Amino acid sequence: MLKRSIALAAVMAATLAGTAEARDQIRIVGSSTVYPFATTVAEQFGKTTSFKTPVIESTGSGGGLKLFCAGVGIEHPDITNASRAIKPSEIETCAKNGVTDITEVKVGYDGIALANAKSAPLMSITRRQLFLAVAATVPNPDGSETLVDNPYTTWSEIDPSLPDTRIEVLGPPPTSGTRDAFAELAMEGGCKTFDFIKAMKKTDKSKYKAVCHGVREDGAYVEAGENDNLIVQKLEANPDAFGIFGYSFLDQNSDKVQGSVIDGGEPTFENIASGKYAVSRPLFFYVKKAHVGTIPGIREYLAEFTSDKAWGPEGYLADKGLVPMPEAERKGYRNAAMNLTNNLE
Numbered sequence: 001m002l003k004r005s006i007a008l009a010a011v012m013a014a015t016l017a018g019t020a021e022a023r024d025q026i027r028i029v030g031s032s033t034v035y036p037f038a039t040t041v042a043e044q045f046g047k048t049t050s051f052k053t054p055v056i057e058s059t060g061s062g063g064g065l066k067l068f069c070a071g072v073g074i075e076h077p078d079i080t081n082a083s084r085a086i087k088p089s090e091i092e093t094c095a096k097n098g099v100t101d102i103t104e105v106k107v108g109y110d111g112i113a114l115a116n117a118k119s120a121p122l123m124s125i126t127r128r129q130l131f132l133a134v135a136a137t138v139p140n141p142d143g144s145e146t147l148v149d150n151p152y153t154t155w156s157e158i159d160p161s162l163p164d165t166r167i168e169v170l171g172p173p174p175t176s177g178t179r180d181a182f183a184e185l186a187m188e189g190g191c192k193t194f195d196f197i198k199a200m201k202k203t204d205k206s207k208y209k210a211v212c213h214g215v216r217e218d219g220a221y222v223e224a225g226e227n228d229n230l231i232v233q234k235l236e237a238n239p240d241a242f243g244i245f246g247y248s249f250l251d252q253n254s255d256k257v258q259g260s261v262i263d264g265g266e267p268t269f270e271n272i273a274s275g276k277y278a279v280s281r282p283l284f285f286y287v288k289k290a291h292v293g294t295i296p297g298i299r300e301y302l303a304e305f306t307s308d309k310a311w312g313p314e315g316y317l318a319d320k321g322l323v324p325m326p327e328a329e330r331k332g333y334r335n336a337a338m339n340l341t342n343n344l345e
Contacts, residue, residue, distance in 0.1 A: 030064025030081030051297035061177030083177030111247035131190030248321030
């Protein structure tokens with residue numbers, strides 16, 4: 001099976017090499033969170049080199065990896081951005097389709113913000129309370145160790161310290177890496193504070209995940225697509241609503257929205273970098289080695305992205321809200337990018 005995959009990859013790479021002139025721009029897909037960073041690098045790359053500015057499409061992390069893993073050839077993207085790590089099942093899909101040599105590059109860190117309009121009061125909430133607000137099933141309010149369909153309609157029903165307003169949270173769809181990170185870091189973080197649900201992880205892992213990651217579908221959580229700008233507009237129009245998106249986007253719209261305090265931590269650059277903000281995550285992009293050398297400019301784009309002037313502590317991506325990695329980590333991923341190391345094995 002492995003030999004067949006390698007042979008298929010070789011044939012497809014040869015086909016790609018023979019038709020490379022059909023596409024002379026790098027094509028990048030993936031995460032809406034990584035999109036503004038990749039776009040900034042692409043614009044800088046286009047200005048400072050002889051290559052054309054890469055074409056970047058915001059498809060969400062899951063959607064981008066699906067496109068990326070579909071095969072080798074000019075009809076498939078060269079790079080995909082992701083606000084979560086690639087899953088083993090996605091690596092398998094890639095391999096089945098001849099995409100066998102992939103380089104993972106961690107970009108830096110981001111936090112997941114629960115934001116509302118600047119005109120509204122600042123929210124201070126725990127992950128436990130947040131889970132109770134957006135989960136499909138929650139512990140029975142009568143105190144028994146049973147699960148019920150989420151009965152809460154206002155924040156104050158969960159805790160009197162929270163606003164006496166209807167729960168309305170605008171967030172990303174299931175294809176989004178931001179949604180994955182929110183489910184894993186915020187919802188599961190609150191879910192496992194209930195001992196009987198935490199114990200479920202050992203006895204019925206699939207049920208545990210369904211409970212901790214399942215989002216309610218009764219209108220309290222509204223899937224707002226991959227367009228974070230649309231969420232900001234809706235928050236401005238409705239000061240009682242909350243939205244979920246990455247810290248970098250919060251930072252870029254700090255004149256319009258504010259990030260809630262979660263478990264005592266504010267979503268600030270310093271808190272995310274130090275680990276004091278509970279809902280934070282790494283960001284990535286993935287490179288298809290078979291396209292390097294045939295689609296022009298990929299190596300040079302990687303060099304620009306992984307340069308200290310871009311992703312370093314004083315780099316232009318930090319100005320856009322990216323939280324940089326420590327120096328040793330940056331050096332390791334730059335080496336992987338420059339050597340096109342297959343570092344997923």
